[in-house]
Amino acid sequence: MRSEAVAIGEMSEPMYAHLVFSPTCPLYIVVASWGKHRLGVYRNSLLMEVFDRAIESLRGVLPDLGQSIAVDGTGIASWCNRWQKDLTDKEAGWGIRTKSNEDGSPRIEKWYGYTVELAVDAKYEIPLGFEVIPANVNESPRLRVVVDHIKERHADLDVLHVIADKGYDSGDNCRYVLYELNALPIIPMRLTQEKDKPFSGEICHCTELGTPICDCGGKMLYAGRDGKYLKFRCPRHKEERGGSCSGSTYGRVLKIAISENERRWPGLHRESKKFARIYRKRSAAERVNSRLKEHLCLDDQHVRGLGKTTVNVSLSLLVMVGGALAMARGSKLERPRQVVAMAA
DSSP states (O other): OOTTSOOOOOOSSSOOEEEEOOSSOSOEEEEOBOSSSOBOOSOHHHHHHHHHHHHHHHHHHOTTTTSEEEEEEEEEEOSSOTTSSSOSOTTOEEEEEEEEOTTSOEEEEEEEEEEEEEEEETTTOOEEEEEEEETTSOSTTHHHHHHHHHHHHSTTOOOOEEEOOGGGOOHHHHHIIIIISOSEEEOOOOOSSOTTSEEOSSSSSEETTSOBBOTTSSBOEEEEEETTEEEEEOTTTTSGGGOTTOSSTTOOEEEEEGGGOTTTSOSSOTTSHHHHHHHGGGHHHHHHHHHHHHTSOGGGOOOOSHHHHHHHHHHHHHHHHHHHHHHHHTTOTTOTTOOHHHHO
16 A cells, blocks of 8 residues: 555554654554554544544645535444343444335334444545444434534635435524534425425415415425525416416515524525435435445444544544545546545
8 A cells, every 4th residue: 555545553562653644645643552352542632633634635635625515424333242231332322223125115223332423525525524422322413513523623614515314404403504604504304294285383374395385376486595585486477467466577476584494494495406406415425434334344343432433433534535635646536535446
């Protein structure tokens, strides 16, 4: 492996970690180990410092890095017998997810271990930040923690979109992305009824997804954003005189302030083509999670405890970031995401 990649060495002396960062060798890590199945480092913060400095170097090569951030969580099992009465990893927790089979039927997945909350660049599929938490901790509030860490280390990062699945759907997350990041929260809403059915309890007659229903009985058409408002037009505005529900030839117009409900109107209409197009980028986070497990063996770890699991995750992500940095500096910008050959 070339010097631009990550080097990991083991030593029999007491635990320590050397972290070196330079233009000629962007990432070089020596992690000492002792005991047959025990891994340690001096401080997790040292690994995070190397990770953050590598991201900063990547930004010098990829100026648009971090414009679209995709957030997703993935479960990793702890290296212990989960069926024992007295569990050897007391920092881990039970996690459960509902997924769909190929035929559409639901299936339940359970694991005892941890969840990796990962934020990646949706264009280049490069990790930008992460957090390891016990599997029984709610993931939704962690979106702010992970993205805040990225903004603290890279304050001038120009974030345009934060993309996540409906597990992160909350008013707090939408307000955080809208007002503190000045970006768009692309997070699907968890529905409580059919999406086209009228929804009660809002400032206007609308569906649960926030599409107003016109006096003529049809769903109003999204006409774009006007500052702090979303604009909608009558679906019959092309008719003579703008339709029966308006005396104007332009047709009836309704503007809804985003601040009325940031979760229902998150700066972009939820049923617009643009919302769907941006949300499709979320699959970048799933692909990064898949590479971590399949090619960097994160799904087959042999350590216990939150600290050691965090070290494992840090080293795996450093391999990806180090490889991406080497390819970007080698004028191979079309291949910064490819770590399969390096990991093999």
